[in-house]
Amino acid sequence: MNNNTGFVVTDDGVVVVGSGSSYRVAEMIADAVATVTDAPITHVINIGSQDHRWLGNGWFLEQGAEIVALERTARTQEEFAESHMNRSLRVLGEDAMAGTEPTVAPEPIEADSHSLEVGGVEFDMMYVADAHFPGDILLHLPGEEVVFAGDVVYVERIFGIHSWSDPAGKVKNFQRIEALDPEIVVPGHGAAVDLETARREAGEYLERLVSEVRAGLEDWETLDETVERLADWPDFEHLLHYDQWHRRNVNQTYLILEARM
């Protein structure tokens, strides 16, 4: 399990945030929840479309939980379902994926934001812009002062910009998190942190990446020139996977922003 998931114990049951990478992991999540409370899991909120955020949906649905997702998120899940299943089968193996059927929310919500109240806890689901995947959302629990940021925020490790990511959208998402001003940010990967740490480890990198690449494009720099100019960022070298991802991120961000100019 290489991503964060979470759960919230309300007065009327448990709300799980992210269903895990497989049928089997979903069951393990439920077992872990049971070490904290006997209350049943009533809802599972999907905040993203990467394999490890939703491939466990099927198990929870079988147990009678409601899967809550915005239409945009569900649509991306459907689009990527086959490739994510193939990749998981290849990387994790048939055994690990046994029982896993890509299952999107049966009744996704056709709106860009949705609030639900479960047992005295308010959950605000908000789509700000496409981020790591199209249709990624933030989940704000105003009463708890917690934001589940999903793959908008990574701490400890660098994030990867993929061809389907929207780096400028990620910046907008990060700015929204700052406006929400939570006490705690639960990143998609890496330990839960305060806002300041999230800014230092992810927000600043994101903003700098987008603004520097944009400046290069405006100056008619070639891809190679931009990658060369931004090749080394000592401020972020401490992040895990920096060597593997930083230059790729500059490269990918250039291509994505160029296509939108």
Added chain:
Amino acid sequence: MKNPHQWIPVFLLLSLFAPPMMAATGVDRPIEEILEPIALTDRVYYFYGSTESR
């Protein structure tokens, strides 16, 4: 107190035996450890996944 510099060669030596992929794959932890709920508030918990990249 020992001179901390004496330790440097030991770490250098150890690093020779460290798996070379460590930096590239991140630090993984057993799933049992990952699936220990960490309380953030009275109601909110999370599972701190490994930082491995895949």
